[in-house]
Structures are given as structure tokens and as C-alpha cells.
Amino acid sequence: MGILEVKDVNKRFGGLQALGDVNLSIAENSVHAIIGPNGAGKSTLLNCLVGKLIPDTGSVMFDGQSVLGRTPFQINQMGISRVFQTPEIFGDLSVMENMMIPCFAKRDGSFRMHAIENMLNEQDIVEKAERMLIDMNMIDKRDMHAASMSRGDKRRLEIGMCLAQEPRLLLLDEPTAGMARADTNNTIDLLKQIKDERDITIAIIEHDMHVVFSLAERITVLAQGTPLVEDLPENIKGHPKVREAYLGEAA
Amino acid sequence: MLGLNKHDRTLLIIVAILTMCAPFILNPFPTDSGMAQFNAGYPDLMQRFVIFGIFAIGFNILFGLTGYLSFGHAAFLGVGSYSAVWMFKLLSMNVIPAILLAMIISGLFAVLIGYVSLRRSGIYFSILTLAFAQMSFNLAYSVLTPITNGETGLQLTLDDPRILGVSATADGGIPVTSLFGLEMRSTYEMAVGPWAFQFNAGYYLCALIMLASFYLSIRIFRSPFGMMLRAVKSNQTRLNYTGLNPRPYTLAAFVISGMYAGLAGGLMASMDPLAGAERMQWTASGEVVLMSILGGAGTLIGPVLGAGFIKYFENIFSKINDTVLHNWFAFLPDGLEDAVVFIIHPFIGKGWHLTLGILFMLVVIFLPGGLVEGGQRIRRLFSKKPADDGKPAATKPAE
Ligand SMILES: Nc1ncnc2c1ncn2[C@@H]1O[C@H](COP(=O)(O)OP(=O)(O)O)[C@@H](O)[C@H]1O
Ligand SMILES: [Mg+2]
Numbered sequence: 001m002g003i004l005e006v007k008d009v010n011k012r013f014g015g016l017q018a019l020g021d022v023n024l025s026i027a028e029n030s031v032h033a034i035i036g037p038n039g040a041g042k043s044t045l046l047n048c049l050v051g052k053l054i055p056d057t058g059s060v061m062f063d064g065q066s067v068l069g070r071t072p073f074q075i076n077q078m079g080i081s082r083v084f085q086t087p088e089i090f091g092d093l094s095v096m097e098n099m100m101i102p103c104f105a106k107r108d109g110s111f112r113m114h115a116i117e118n119m120l121n122e123q124d125i126v127e128k129a130e131r132m133l134i135d136m137n138m139i140d141k142r143d144m145h146a147a148s149m150s151r152g153d154k155r156r157l158e159i160g161m162c163l164a165q166e167p168r169l170l171l172l173d174e175p176t177a178g179m180a181r182a183d184t185n186n187t188i189d190l191l192k193q194i195k196d197e198r199d200i201t202i203a204i205i206e207h208d209m210h211v212v213f214s215l216a217e218r219i220t221v222l223a224q225g226t227p228l229v230e231d232l233p234e235n236i237k238g239h240p241k242v243r244e245a246y247l248g249e250a251a
Numbered sequence: 252m253l254g255l256n257k258h259d260r261t262l263l264i265i266v267a268i269l270t271m272c273a274p275f276i277l278n279p280f281p282t283d284s285g286m287a288q289f290n291a292g293y294p295d296l297m298q299r300f301v302i303f304g305i306f307a308i309g310f311n312i313l314f315g316l317t318g319y320l321s322f323g324h325a326a327f328l329g330v331g332s333y334s335a336v337w338m339f340k341l342l343s344m345n346v347i348p349a350i351l352l353a354m355i356i357s358g359l360f361a362v363l364i365g366y367v368s369l370r371r372s373g374i375y376f377s378i379l380t381l382a383f384a385q386m387s388f389n390l391a392y393s394v395l396t397p398i399t400n401g402e403t404g405l406q407l408t409l410d411d412p413r414i415l416g417v418s419a420t421a422d423g424g425i426p427v428t429s430l431f432g433l434e435m436r437s438t439y440e441m442a443v444g445p446w447a448f449q450f451n452a453g454y455y456l457c458a459l460i461m462l463a464s465f466y467l468s469i470r471i472f473r474s475p476f477g478m479m480l481r482a483v484k485s486n487q488t489r490l491n492y493t494g495l496n497p498r499p500y501t502l503a504a505f506v507i508s509g510m511y512a513g514l515a516g517g518l519m520a521s522m523d524p525l526a527g528a529e530r531m532q533w534t535a536s537g538e539v540v541l542m543s544i545l546g547g548a549g550t551l552i553g554p555v556l557g558a559g560f561i562k563y564f565e566n567i568f569s570k571i572n573d574t575v576l577h578n579w580f581a582f583l584p585d586g587l588e589d590a591v592v593f594i595i596h597p598f599i600g601k602g603w604h605l606t607l608g609i610l611f612m613l614v615v616i617f618l619p620g621g622l623v624e625g626g627q628r629i630r631r632l633f634s635k636k637p638a639d640d641g642k643p644a645a646t647k648p649a650e
Binding site: 073077084090093097100104106114119120122161165 | 254467470471473474475476477478479481482484485486488489490491492493494495496499500503507
């Protein structure tokens with residue numbers, strides 16, 4: 001039994017079968033990559049896991065509990081955090097405030113009316129947020145306006161914010177899309193470090209093979225909404241079906 | 252002290268000094284001088300300054316922090332006024348129960364209206380609040396006449412039951428509102444040479460309550476809750492995927508700001524015990540939006556400045572009429588005098604809203620941050636070398 005079990009999931013958009021009979025099992029504490037050509041349904045699948053979309057049929061179980069019918073914030077509170085294709089952060093807030101919000105969410109749940117408490121009395125939150133910023137190597141940007149940072153830094157902050165929640169499953173949707181080589185390598189290093197240092201399961205959707213093969217312990221190839229193969233990275237590389245799916249698209 | 256940082260404490264102290272000394276500050280011109288018409292130190296005008304200040308401070312907690320623009324906040328103002336007048340009619344002329352009831356009833360209204368309206372955001376939210384407010388206005392104006400006394404407005408009468416108090420005073424008049432016996436209308440007049448300063452009990456009550464409201468709003472701005480509200484404004488997607496539910500946060504902000512409006516309405520009725528449906532009209536809702544934006548939405552002091560600015564100029568401009576203008580321009584040759592008066596005429600008296608509209612446009616275009624931004628620019632002009640001026644200011648906490 002994996003920490004995440006997807007069974008017979010189908011999702012149609014009008015006449016388009018975006019996901020067809022998807023079965024997927026992600027083992028606890030592994031790094032699992034989902035790859036596939038553009039339009040294969042990777043983002044759709046991910047959206048079905050976090051409550052943004054509801055599958056037409058099938059089930060999605062996280063740690064033995066169904067996530068279907070729950071809202072994104074409830075699913076997040078179950079222990080699933082998500083990094084977006086374009087970094088979603090609180091641009092109008094400072095970097096430190098960005099980091100404090102997930103710390104509050106972890107400690108206090110989805111809502112708490114702490115309207116006249118003083119921030120100075122939230123020492124545990126402040127310390128935790130600072131520790132996360134140090135871990136993310138961005139403590140020097142503590143008081144910066146989050147929107148004014150580079151894309152790589154925004155991505156780093158977003159990953160840090162997800163980690164501050166101590167999730168059991170971290171989902172990343174093309175975390176290096178649109179990044180310069182240096183930023184991509186930084187992100188790979190960061191994810192490697194996270195994998196080594198924390199008890200966390202990572203599911204990553206990625207287009208960039210360099211990223212996939214540097215990180216993944218297991219790979220699922222999705223094509224036209226259906227998993228083609230699932231195997232170890234070394235077996236995926238030369239797999240004829242994978243070549244067909246990819247080369248067919250590239251050609 | 253007070254759980255505020257140095258910057259906020261200074262701000263609070265400045266506001267406290269200004270409000271406490273308002274009778275002096277607002278009456279700088281000798282009573283007999285030609286400039287006396289620019290004085291604003293009369294009890295009822297000063298009361299309006301601080302009461303609208305409270306209204307705007309509360310509105311800013313919703314609009315400034317979460318970005319949800321309500322076009323129906325005057326409904327809560329009206330509900331507060333009606334509640335307070337009913338308390339005067341039924342219970343006692345003491346303002347405390349009236350103010351408390353005003354806040355409770357407007358809070359309940361805010362829960363209802365907020366619960367429905369906050370299912371949508373952006374322009375749809377604004378339209379929903381506007382629709383609710385217009386509904387309230389129409390209900391108050393006609394359908395609910397037994398409660399609101401329709402278009403006449405709700406007033407005290409000589410045969411109000413009033414459990415804790417008398418229906419009429421010994422000399423046959425309607426009793427006046429008071430705070431444990433201190434009459435709200437009682438005014439002490441101090442004459443210093445040609446100047447006259449008026450100290451009114453009602454004003455000081457309102458001013459103290461405004462200071463408390465302002466203090467509470469600073470605490471809210473600086474609290475984790477305030478940070479969550481800013482996060483709602485900044486990125487709701489991220490908030491949802493960080494395990495936080497935006498709905499109760501926005502509803503709480505909506506109810507708090509509704510209660511501030513109810514408090515303001517209750518105070519209005521406490522100063523002058525009558526309530527009319529026009530207090531709920533959309534123009535009144537629009538006015539508080541103007542106050543916030545003109546002063547600087549999302550800043551602490553902005554709404555207070557905006558409220559004072561609008562109420563002051565409303566008073567001055569409404570008082571100026573053609574006779575006054577002819578006096579001012581008497582030095583011009585007759586034909587020219589008439590021409591100048593003719594040109595200015597549409598902007599004064601009842602035409603004050605035209606002036607307000609122009610002022611508002613100028614501020615939005617040239618000072619998007621409102622009067623607060625204007626103040627900051629002036630301060631930067633004096634405190635820094637021009638060379639530094641081009642740099643954008645680093646992220647500063649709200650003034
Ligand atoms: N909300 C939607 N409505 C309609 N069609 C959609 C929607 N989301 C995705 N699709 C379609 O579903 C298919 C899979 O999309 P997506 O999951 O984004 O692919 P990938 O992330 O693998 O590139 C695409 O053909 C896309 O156009
Ligand atoms: Mg995608």
C-alpha cells in the first residue's frame with residue numbers, strides 16, 4: 001500500500017478524455033516522477049489529487065482516507081502540499097510573512113481568530129519561520145517584498161512554505177518550467193537535500209528529463225490520459241513505448 | 252506599552268492629541284473675523300468628524316486588508332441608528348445600552364449579508380452588498396414602517412414607554428440623551444479674547460470611542476489575523492493550498508467592519524436621537540468608499556484623514572453661497588465679479604459633490620496612495636536629498 005493510491009480515475013472535459021483509467025500508487029518516502037508529453041493529463045491528474053478537480057469516476061486515497069469531495073484547504077490539512085507551475089506566493093507580503101503563514105496553518109488549523117494577539121507573542125512561529133528561511137538559504141531576504149524576488153527565489157520560497165507545513169506528500173507541478181539552467185540546478189539540489197533530510201514523499205511532474213533522472217526513484221509515463229508504463233528510471237530510459245510516446249510528439 | 256511598536260504608538264498618541272485638542276485646532280480664527288466661516292470647531296461638526304472616522308476605520312479593516320470592496324456599508328450605519336433610537340424609546344436615554352444594541356444588531360446583519368455576499372468576490376461581491384443595502388433602504392423606507400417610521404424617520408415622542416426613565420421631562424419636553432446623567436448636548440464655552448472654543452460632552456464621548464476603535468484597528472492590522480486578511484487580498488489560491496480557509500477570515504473582517512459601522516450609526520443617534528432611511532442610501536455607502544480611498548486605503552491613519560477631509564470640505568463648501576462669493580470678489584470690476592461668481596457657482600452649496608468628485612479624481616490619478624502618500628511625499632521632500640527621491644520606497648509597514 002502506498003501513501004497515495006489512485007484507482008480507476010477518469011476525467012472528461014466535454015468530449016475530451018483527459019484521464020482514462022488511471023491507476024497509480026506512490027510509495028511512502030519515495031520520489032515518484034510523472035512524465036509525459038504536453039497535454040498528457042499530468043496537471044489534470046495532479047488537480048484531482050488536491051481537490052481542484054473532482055474525477056468523474058474512481059477513487060483517490062491518501063493514507064487510507066479518501067480525498068474526494070474535500071476542499072483544497074482540507075486536503076492540505078491532511079498532509080498534502082502543492083507547488084505550482086508558476087510560483088504562487090503572497091506577493092504583497094514580506095518573505096518572512098510568507099513563511100509565517102504556513103507555520104500558523106500548521107499550528108492553528110484552517111481558521112483561528114487571533115485578531116488582537118501580538119505578533120511578538122508568537123515566538124514559536126517566528127523562530128520556526130526563521131529556521132525555514134535559513135534552511136532555504138534566504139534569511140537575508142527576510143524583509144523583502146516577496147513579489148520583487150527573482151523567479152528562482154520565488155520557487156525556493158514556495159517550496160519552503162510547503163515544507164514549513166511538514167507535509168507527508170509534496171506535489172510539484174513542473175517546478176523548473178521556464179527556469180534558467182542555474183536556477184534549475186539549484187532547484188534540483190534543493191529537492192535532493194529535502195529528500196535526504198526529511199521524511200517526506202515527493203511526487204513530481206516534470207518535462208525536463210535532466211531533472212527527472214536526477215531525482216526520481218520511480219517513474220510513471222502518462223500518455224493521452226493513461227499510464228503507459230511504470231518502472232525504475234534506468235528501465236524507463238530505453239523503453240520503446242516511452243520513446244514512441246515522446247518521439248512521436250517531438251517529431 | 253499597549254502592545255504597540257514605537258511607530259504605531261506615536262501614531263496613536265498624535266491622533267489622541269489631535270482629537271482631544273480639536274476644539275482649539277479647528278477654531279483657529281477669531282469668531283468675528285471674516286475667516287470664521289472656515290472654523291470647524293462646532294460640536295455637531297466635530298462629532299461628525301470622529302463618527303465618520305469610526306465608520307471609515309471599520310470599513311478599511313474590510314477593504315484595506317482583504318480588498319473586498321463593499322458598496323453597502325451604510326446599511327449597517329442605518330441599522331445601528333435605528334437600534335439606538337429604539338433603545339432610547341424603550342429602555343433609557345443613557346447612550347451606553349443604545350450603542351451596545353447598535354453594535355449587536357448591525358453585527359447580526361453583517362453575519363447575514365456577509366455570509367451570502369462573500370460567496371462571490373470582486374465586482375460580484377460589491378454588487379451583492381449594494382443590492383442588500385438598497386433592499387435595506389427600501390425596507391426601511393416603506394415596508395418596515397412600523398419599525399422605521401418610513402420616510403418621516405424614527406424620532407422620540409412624548410409618549411415613548413421608556414422603562415428606565417420618564418416619557419417626558421417635568422416641563423413637558425422630550426428627555427435628552429446622556430451618559431449616566433451627563434447630557435450629550437452639554438457644551439462648555441471658553442472665550443479667550445476674540446476666540447471662542449466649545450467643549451461638548453458628546454464630542455468627547457465620540458472622540459474617546461474613536462480612539463478606542465483606532466487602537467483596536469492597529470491591533471488588528473498587526474495581528475496574525477490581520478496578516479491572514481492581507482494574504483487573502485494577495486493570493487487566495489496560495490491561501491487555500493496552505494490549508495487556510497479564506498471564508499471565515501473574510502466573514503470575520505466583514506462582521507467587524509459592519510459592527511464599526513453600527514457603532515458609528517449608534518453614536519449618530521446618540522448625538523441626535525433620530526434615524527432615517529436616507530442614512531442607508533447608496534450615496535452614504537459610496538461616501539465611506541471615497542473616504543478610505545481619498546485618505547489612503549489599507550493604511551491605518553488614511554481613513555481617518557479621508558473622513559475628516561471630506562466632512563470638513565463638505566461643511567465649508569456647502570455653506571458658501573453666491574452672497575459670500577460676491578463679498579469675496581467685491582474688489583473685482585462688476586462684470587468680472589459676476590463672471591467669476593458664475594463660474595464658481597456650480598461648485599459650491601449644493602454643488603459640493605461636483606467639487607468632491609473632482610478632488611477624488613485628482614487624488615486617484617496623482618496620489619494613488621491617497622492623502623497618506625501625499626504626506627509621505629512631502630516628508631521625503633524635506634528629509635532627504637533630491638538624489639534619493641527617485642528610488643522606490645522599500646516595503647514599509649502601513650502608516
Ligand atoms: N479545465 C479544463 N477544461 C477543459 N480542458 C482541459 C482543462 N484542463 C485541461 N484540459 C485539457 O486536458 C488535456 C490534459 O491537460 P493537462 O492535464 O494540462 O496536460 P499536461 O499537464 O500533461 O500538459 C489537455 O488536452 C487540456 O487541453
Ligand atoms: Mg501541465
